[in-house]
Amino acid sequence: MTMQKLDILAFGAHTDDVELGCGGTLLAAVAEGKKIGIIDLTQGELGTRGTASVRLKEALLAGEIIGAAVRENLGMKDGFFLNDQAHQMAVIEIIRKYQPDIVLCNAPEDRHPDHGKAAKLVADAAFLSGLIKIETTHNGVAQAAWRPTHVFHYIQSRNLAPNFVVDISAHMDQKMASILAHASQFYNPNSEEPNTFISSDSFLEFIKGRAKEFGQQVGVQYAEGFISEKIIGIHSFDGLIQKTT
């Protein structure tokens, strides 16, 4: 089996976190020729609506809309996974498998406690993955150590201050389409399942509103916000959005 190196690997605790938090950024990266993958830690089996198998199918469809080269599910326990050695080793194995330069993961703190937990688990594993004395195998073959150069946290429910935002104006419609691919979770006037925090029409409006607010700060229509634990360097001022704000 040939190894498929990816440019960006996006992790989510639940199967819709990536679409909601950084779907537009991934679409923008794919549009410029980057290879991206999505890793869901759990199947979101504790979600009020849908079932694990329905949610897996929806996630695969959403991944296709985003243009992900791969989407895998690590099968951790929704609500109860831990940031311990066993879980870190599972994340290290998948990072070494795809050797991403950039890792995207959940918000460092959020409404759902799994999000902060996943953020720490993935960030810790991304660091440990670079240590050669931690030995892992994939399909029986020893893996080389690999440390992503950047780990960025996408902002979710809580109104956290971003360190930078990414212009997703050209990809907002596709982002919303990828979210709606999770048909069991989001607004569907024909659904007979119980209403939840995320199933109302106003939740979709909130997602658009959040992107609009981040966009407004930098003079574009829509943007997604990220937090970096490290200082970010730039090669040139040419990469900056040049709008008067």
Ligand SMILES: [Zn+2]
């Ligand atoms: Zn989530």
